[in-house]
Amino acid sequence: MTQPTHFTITELAREFDVTPRAIRFYEDQGLLAPRREGSNGLRRVYSSRDRTRLKLTLRGKRLGFTLSEIRTLLDLYDSPTGTITQLQAFVDTIAAHREVLERQLEDLNTTLAELAAYEEQGRSLLTAGMEKRARKPKAA
Template identity: 50%
Template sequence: MSKQTYRISDLANELDITTRAIRFYEEQGLLSPTRRGQERIYSAKDRVALKLILRGKRIGFSLAECKTLIELYDPQAGNQKQLNIMLGMIAERRQQLEQQLLDIQQMQLELDTAEERCRSALQALQEKR
């Protein structure tokens, strides 16, 4: 029984990313294809890892965080440890986003105040004329 393998172009087309991005993730130690001469041969595990990287990037995980999740990938064990750690990372990311949202709202208030002061100053100057 043959295990499913993928060429770099197969993964790039399927996941709508560049082959250069895939090679970058390989250089970072996130993927480990085998070689057949110059050709890279990716396993089903590499494909899953690449999907995890892309999903992680979309939700704001660093490559180091993605690497942690990939290293914990163990379908034989049901991925319980990986899933629990990912839940913790999601909670942490959500908290960061909530703080950023509060920071943005505070900045908007400060911009509103600065804008109002500028408009008032301009109006006062126009009234002096």
């Protein structure tokens, strides 16, 4: 069975488990460019290219890329330039993104260590308060 060459917004939304509104947003951001058909051009018709770009957009979002980074990568993919230029830009974008994630991971680890210290300090204060209360003589 061959893959259809044209898709409706409903078909793509169903296939990729996203809302039609999300697809329209990606269109507004220049990530998708459906043809317009019907009266007044209200019906969107997405090509196989749009389907691939949506798939790559969603994958990029899962990996934490910004829409701007995704658009750059998709535009490189579509450009007629040599694959070496495209591959270098792709690798550079991924390396920059990885550096950001590593810094965020370092910040998260620092924050987690600080929270663990505060939690331990709070537990110690609670334990000390309970022990102090237990030693206090009761009023007659």
